[in-house]
Amino acid sequence: MKEYFSIGKIPFEGKDSTNQFAFKYYNPDEIIDGKPMREHLKFALSWWHTMGGDGTDMFGCGTTDKTWAESDPEKRAIAKVDAAFELMDKLSIDYYCFHDRDLSPEYSSLAESNEKLEKVVAYLEQKQKETGKKLLWGTAKCFDHPRYMHGAGTSPSADVFAYAAAQIKKALEATVRLGGTGYVFWGGREGYETLLNTDMGLELDNMARLMKMAVEYGRSIGFTGDFYIEPKPKEPTKHQYDFDTATVLGFLRKYGLDKDFKMNIEANHATLAQHTFQHELNVARTNGVFGSIDANQGDVLLGWDTDQFPTNVYETTMCMFEVIKAGGFTNGGLNFDAKARRGSFTMEDIFLSYIAGMDAFALGFKAARKLIADGRIDSFIADRYASWKTGIGADIISGKADLAALEAYALSKGEVVDSLTSGRQEMLESIVNNVLFSL
Ligand code: XLS
Ligand code: CA
Ligand code: CA
Numbered sequence: 001m002k003e004y005f006s007i008g009k010i011p012f013e014g015k016d017s018t019n020q021f022a023f024k025y026y027n028p029d030e031i032i033d034g035k036p037m038r039e040h041l042k043f044a045l046s047w048w049h050t051m052g053g054d055g056t057d058m059f060g061c062g063t064t065d066k067t068w069a070e071s072d073p074e075k076r077a078i079a080k081v082d083a084a085f086e087l088m089d090k091l092s093i094d095y096y097c098f099h100d101r102d103l104s105p106e107y108s109s110l111a112e113s114n115e116k117l118e119k120v121v122a123y124l125e126q127k128q129k130e131t132g133k134k135l136l137w138g139t140a141k142c143f144d145h146p147r148y149m150h151g152a153g154t155s156p157s158a159d160v161f162a163y164a165a166a167q168i169k170k171a172l173e174a175t176v177r178l179g180g181t182g183y184v185f186w187g188g189r190e191g192y193e194t195l196l197n198t199d200m201g202l203e204l205d206n207m208a209r210l211m212k213m214a215v216e217y218g219r220s221i222g223f224t225g226d227f228y229i230e231p232k233p234k235e236p237t238k239h240q241y242d243f244d245t246a247t248v249l250g251f252l253r254k255y256g257l258d259k260d261f262k263m264n265i266e267a268n269h270a271t272l273a274q275h276t277f278q279h280e281l282n283v284a285r286t287n288g289v290f291g292s293i294d295a296n297q298g299d300v301l302l303g304w305d306t307d308q309f310p311t312n313v314y315e316t317t318m319c320m321f322e323v324i325k326a327g328g329f330t331n332g333g334l335n336f337d338a339k340a341r342r343g344s345f346t347m348e349d350i351f352l353s354y355i356a357g358m359d360a361f362a363l364g365f366k367a368a369r370k371l372i373a374d375g376r377i378d379s380f381i382a383d384r385y386a387s388w389k390t391g392i393g394a395d396i397i398s399g400k401a402d403l404a405a406l407e408a409y410a411l412s413k414g415e416v417v418d419s420l421t422s423g424r425q426e427m428l429e430s431i432v433n434n435v436l437f438s439l
Contacts, residue, residue: 004068004083007351009090026362028092040363044136045088046294047102049307050173050350051080063345077104077120077438085127088175095136097184097335100171106145110163114170117436121174128178135294136182136333137228137264138175140167143188143236153210154190154203154241166211172218181225181331182292183218185211191237202258208255214375215260226331227257228264228291231280233259233273235305245283246274247271262291265431266337267315268298268305277315292332293319294359309338309357317371317436318362324368335358335359371435377428384421 008162012030013022028038054062080103084096103124104117128134142152142164150156174181190207192198215227229252233243242248244337245263252258264285270280277297284290297310310316323329340353371377387393392409395401401409410416 004086005090005347005351006092008094010351010355011228014255020352021355023092023139023362024359025366026092026355026358034363037045037362037365038092038094040328040365041135041358042095043358043361044333044335045084045091045093046098046197046335046337047080047096047098047342047355048086049337050087051084052102053339055339055342055345057342060342063348065340073105073107074116074119077116078123081120081123081127085131085133086288087350087354088133089131090360091351093354093358094132095134095320095333095335097135097137097139099139099141099438100167100174100280101141101144103174112167117170117174121177123286124178128151135175135178135180136335137184138171138178138180139184139186139224140171141163141188142167148189151191151203151237152188153207154187156199161210165213167360168210168214172214172223173221174217176221176223176226182228182264183214183223184292185214185229185242186230186231186232186264187240187242189237190242191240193238203253207241208251208257210258211261212255215257227261228332229261229262230266230269231273232266232269232296235272243307244270244275245280245287246291249283249287249289252408258289262289262332262333262388264292264335265290266294266296267319268296268307268308268337269294271298271300272303272305274419276318278322281319281326285322285326290332290363292321292324293323293334294337295319295361296338303432307337307339309336309340309433311356311360313360313363313367313436314432316360317367317432319362320361320368321371322363324372331390367436371432372432376431380424380428384423387419 007021011022012027013024015017015024026037028036030037032040052066054064054066056062067085068076070076070079087360088096088312100117104120106112107116142148147160147163153161155161172183192200218227229242229244232240232246233247234240245265248263252261265280265284267277270277279308281290295310296307297312298306299308336354336357338357340349346351388397390400
């Protein structure tokens with residue numbers, strides 16, 4: 001078998017290692033709470049950035065060769081599979097995620113695209129059997145081709161809607177065949193540029209119709225995993241309908257889709273919506289729709305989707321804090337929807353950027369476990385809400401107290417400002433520092 005990368009398997013060497021091609025914190029086989037770290041973190045490789053992204057941006061062409069030494073598209077698609085499986089093996093990554101068109105490009109007709117895609121899927125199935133690698137989730141690229149310029153499920157054209165439905169049907173079949181435990185809807189161009197040309201009500205009804213069809217078809221062919229919506233507030237459209245988790249929740253509940261759909265939360269999309277990553281995870285968790293994560297980070301000084309590899313340990317810690325509180329991953333995982341910077345253009349940079357991201361999450365996981373075991377944050381929060389455990393608070397929660405009863409209570413109590421205690425934000429932030437830096 002041809003080797004695509006001259007770098008060998010990345011070993012775990014521990015925090016004192018200075019070997020750039022070694023993990024310092026991610027030890028895939030370290031047993032924590034009865035299972036190996038690789039199963040806690042469930043890292044996934046993103047096919048689009050890693051196997052296809054060549055550094056092309058709005059201002060310039062690619063800087064990295066991602067042709068995998070094949071000019072023929074069919075041969076290239078197969079070479080991509082081999083290169084991806086080599087990477088997953090060398091980086092100890094167990095999962096991958098794809099868009100249909102990352103696996104196999106669009107050909108001159110839908111029938112031909114489907115036929116060629118099937119060949120790649122068959123090859124993936126064989127490679128999975130040989131290696132034990134798995135599909136985390138699949139999706140359809142319904143935003144790239146010009147036909148989707150006004151959206152897919154929200155297109156003003158019913159023909160375009162039908163085309164997208166056909167593409168999603170095939171992508172679902174591929175996901176099921178490869179044993180994927182998730183299927184993602186990221187609303188590529190499902191949004192608007194101006195309300196002057198947009199029937200928002202019809203567009204949202206149609207988007208829900210498409211998702212309902214996907215659920216019905218998926219379940220009929222044996223898909224038992226989770227459907228996900230991946231919120232994002234803007235880019236490529238000015239206003240994306242799946243703005244953030246709270247907006248998506250309202251949509252899912254309105255259309256009765258909340259039993260089948262969970263969230264795929266991306267760090268960079270959270271910050272584009274002016275939320276922290278943790279906020280989005282917390283909203284998903286407390287509403288029972290936490291599903292999967294697209295692990296990356298944005299840049300606070302840039303207002304767009306930079307999809308950087310995550311290296312901010314504060315962020316990975318608070319992310320894993322939420323993941324642990326949600327009971328860990330079930331069908332989901334940590335998909336690196338991330339790309340090395342355009343200037344980090346060598347094949348080594350693929351390894352170095354994954355190592356950086358995986359180590360940042362391993363550190364975050366350990367720090368989050370320590371934060372929970374330390375208990376100071378949790379007990380502070382519990383104490384802060386202690387008034388809801390007994391007396392009038394318990395009466396409100398149990399439904400015993402009505403407005404009249406509360407009025408009588410407030411009148412008898414008089415001024416209550418003295419019942420408040422400090423929020424202690426600075427102290428709590430320093431506890432986080434204390435836990436993080438005494439690792
Ligand atoms: C783009 C999205 C996309 C989804 C999958 O911003 O992150 O890559 O994850 O369609
Ligand atoms: Ca994403
Ligand atoms: Ca992104």
